[in-house]
Amino acid sequence: MRLQWSFLFFVLFSIAVRGQSTDDNSFSDSEVLKVGYATAPPFVVQEDTVLRGINIWLWKRVAKDLGLEFELLPMDFSNMLDSLETGGIDISINPLTITSERSKKMEFTHSFYASNSTVAVAETSSFDKLLDFVRAFFNLNFLKGLGILLLIIFLFGLAGWYFERRENPDHFRSGLHGIWDGL
Incomplete structure (x- = not known):
């Protein structure tokens, strides 16, 4: 019986220690994430000081669900990519095309939006x-x-x-x- 309690204590202690391990890629509760964006309708739309759009709505939902504090930083597209590489910002919420060169330098989430090209032609009699x-x-x-x-x-x-x-x-x-x- 004593051996069983010792084994149970060891398993629970191992789980607790494993759960407390820190990862360099994780953010603490007090850290404010720097989120870069550039206007790209309909994903990121800026009208005066109001931000809206698909990606803005989605990011605010994710941040709320995960309890993340963040700061939205406006920047142009090329500066945003450079800031992602150098660590000037933590996340970009803009739609980005995944190229082989970019995937070597940064991580991407799975796509949530796919578009198709269409051609309009006049109706024939x-x-x-x-x-x-x-x-x-x-x-x-x-x-x-x-x-x-x-x-x-x-x-x-x-x-x-x-x-x-x-x-x-x-x-x-x-x-x-x-x-x-x-x-």
Whole structure:
């Protein structure tokens, strides 16, 4: 029984000591994080002294949930990247593209926003669609392919008529009518 209590005490002591270990990347409760930003609508929008936008809202939610004190520091984009590398700021809340060079110098969170490029084209009328179809049908490459297909069908029909006309005279007539029967 005494051995079991000793083992339990050892496990709990190990967990407590492990939980108190400090990490250089962790922030203490009294430390104020320096958060850099540059205007980038709709993520960071600045109207006079009011900041709003997707990233501002998201950062304030995260900081509130984690109980973090922070100071928002406005800066231009290139200075913000330099400050991240040198430690002038702790975090940037701007949307950044992840390049191989940047990922060697700084850490990135997972993406929460993905965008797609689209192209807007004018709607075409039914008449224009018909003209496009006719142009595609009379395209030289299409007509070549159609001609080769008809030639192959004709050759196989001719061969079928030639070999079957004597054995099956009821199905394969003589002359041009027989070739048509072969097709």
